[in-house]
Amino acid sequence: MNPDASPARTEAFARLVLPHLDAAYRLARWLLRDPDAAQDVVQDALVRAMTYFASFRGDNPRAWLLQIVRNTAWSRPRGPRLEALDDDAGASLIAPGPDPEAALAQTEAHSQLSRMMARLPAELRECLALRELEDMSYRDIAEVTGVPVGTVMSRLFRARKLLLGQAQGNPE
Amino acid sequence: MTDTCDDWGLLIQADLDGELDIATIARLARHIETCPACAGLxxxxxxxSSRIRADVPRPTAPLALAASLRPPPSRRGWRPVLGGFATGAALAASLALFMLTPRPDPDADIVAGHIRALQPGHLMDVVSTDSHTVKPWFDGRIDFAPDVRDFATAGFPLIGGRLDYLGGRVVAALVYRHAQHPIDLYVWPATGTAAPVVSSAKGYAVARWTAGGMAYTAISDINPADLQEFARIWAMR
Known part of the structure; x- marks a missing residue:
């Protein structure tokens, strides 16, 4: 028998990783803005997580799983893209236009705020969603998104100022 | 706002996010007292932050996500995982999420739903011991109106409700408590009548019955006789 698939390890995976399935799904939804694609990505990510779990040594399984989900989402051909953030970005958050989260809106009555969040550039909305909706620390968000803590801070600040209608287009 | 205040902005944000040390919090507080722009920010x-936390939904992962897990094209590595199955009820129950069973198991969804509900913060969407609060909560969220009753006097107080997803449809989940153990009662429309039958699934007691146009499935880790009593009270009302 493959030692990596021992009952103890399988039990550890179920105990440490599965409680974060909802957070994983929500992050994928924020990144992809599509429940079906989010489900696919989490499924792929779980398979990867199961495979790599033998080498997991950290004390933060949530950040570890979300990092895998995030990388899986970003590596999809139709996944999120880094978007140039210019001076008009604030206007585009509010202006009507193609509705990227139409599929989400079908199942839930989304607030204006949800729609504005969904229109933030992907690297901003993932930081904001992890902070506000998963209550993660800057350090954990940095681990998940693979950037320094200072970048997390500036992304959060840009996201919030965009939502507050105070876009200033500051480059990172 | 000046560049200087932009730096303060990051500190104001870090303070609200709970990331500042005491000394910096004090310095920030002194600045905000003298700077209306920063106080406004x-x-x-x-x-x-409050609006996002209050208004933006936090959907839970569909049960189908866990249930639909299939082995990758290369199957080696998955079989051994399953070979280690069934070392204790809790483990078995957790692994219900990963069972790659060839046939759908009617209990798997129920058990998986119950276990996921036991994770912190997942048990209830509406927390109330008042059936007159819980019942209207379901209005507009589902296309049927479950009967919501409290059996506190019989030792099964209602503590809340939530929506769940079982067998491809959204169902109402009523949450009761008995001697500190939660009981999930799933309700969805069905025809026919059937008296309660108690069985056990992966270490949990499960009671099923059908009455008044609704199918009921209760699951808990209380002993089967107590769950039988809970089902009896419900079914005889």
Whole structure:
């Protein structure tokens, strides 16, 4: 028998990783803005997580799983893209236009705020969603998104100022 | 706002996010007292954060996500995982999420739903011991009206409700408590009548019955006789 698939390890995976399935799904939804694609990505990510779990040594399984989900989402051909953030970005958050989260809106009555969040550039909305909706620390968000803590801070600040209608287009 | 205040902005944000040390918090507080722009930003950021947390939904992962897990094209590595199955009820129950069973198991969804509900913060969407609060909560969220009753006097107080997803449809989940153990009662429309039958699934007691146009499935880790009593009270009302 493959030692990596021992009952103890399988039990550890179920105990440490599965409680974060909802957070994983929500992050994928924020990144992809599509429940079906989010489900696919989490499924792929779980398979990867199961495979790599033998080498997991950290004390933060949530950040570890979300990092895998995030990388899986970003590596999809139709996944999120880094978007140039210019001076008009604030206007585009509010202006009507193609509705990227139409599929989400079908199942839930989304607030204006949800729609504005969904229109933030992907690297901003993932930081904001992890902070506000998963209550993660800057350090954990940095681990998940693979950037320094200072970048997390500036992304959060840009996201919030965009939502507050105070876009200033500051480059990172 | 000046560049200097932009630096303060990051500190104001970090303070609201709980990331500042005491000394910096004190320095920030002194600045905000003398800077209306920064005081305004603090108010705005705090209000935004509160609104996001209150208004933006936090959907839970569909049960189908866990249930539909299939082995990757290369199957080696998955079989051994399953070979280690069934070392204790809790483990078995957790692994219900990963069972790659060839046939759908009617209990797997129920057990998986119950276990996921036991994770912190997942048990209830509406927390109330008042059936007159819980029942209207379901209005507009589902296309049927479950009967919501409290059996506190019989030792099974209602503590809340939530929506769940079982067998391809959204169902109402009523949450009761008996001697500190939660009981999930799933309700969805069905025809026919059937008296309660108690069985056990992966270490949990499960009771099923059908009455009054609704199918009921209760699951808990209380002993089967107690769950039988819970089902009896419900079914005889």
């Amino acid at each position: 603090q108010r705005d950021l705090l209000a935004l």
